[in-house]
Amino acid sequence: MSQLLSSTPRGARLARLLAVQQLDRWGWPPAGAAGESVALVVAELASNAITHGRVPGRDFRLTLTLEATDTLRVDVADSRGERLPLAGAITPAEESGRGLLLIDALTDRWGVEPRPPSGKTVWAYLTLR
Known part of the structure; x- marks a missing residue:
């Protein structure tokens, strides 16, 4: 699943909702530990994208x-x-970046890679249990 979303708080909320819905389609219920972890990770990464990665x-x-x-x-x-x-x-x-501590705690691993010509992709792997 891949979706382009507006760089707004509404877009970040929609990213979280879409992720939970997709996980449910794949057989992982939203109320379970996997659904909650994915919701938190997507919410944090989307929030970071609109806060620190936004270009008008x-x-x-x-x-x-x-x-x-x-x-x-x-x-x-x-x-x-x-x-x-x-x-x-x-x-x-640290006064900022604490959300990345959450990403560290909830994921197996995460990182960043450049996305030419001028962007980046933050990725994370989660084991669904």
Whole structure:
């Protein structure tokens, strides 16, 4: 599933709702631990995309890929490639970036890759249980 969404709070909310609906279609109920974790991860990554990756007039893209029977890849791509979050660089004492601690706690691994010509994709893998 891949969807282009507006870089607005409404777009971030819609990303979370679409992710939970897609997970339900794949057999993972929204009220379960997997659904709740995916909702939180997508909400945080989408929020970061509209807060730190927004370029006026450009949208962000949410892509969900079920890579194995129990492994989900979440990709959130935005248009600001010069602002790259660094995995492991955030501590609880930091004033910003704490959402990445949540991503660290809920995912098996996550990272960032450039998306030429000027964007980035933040990706995360979650084992669905």
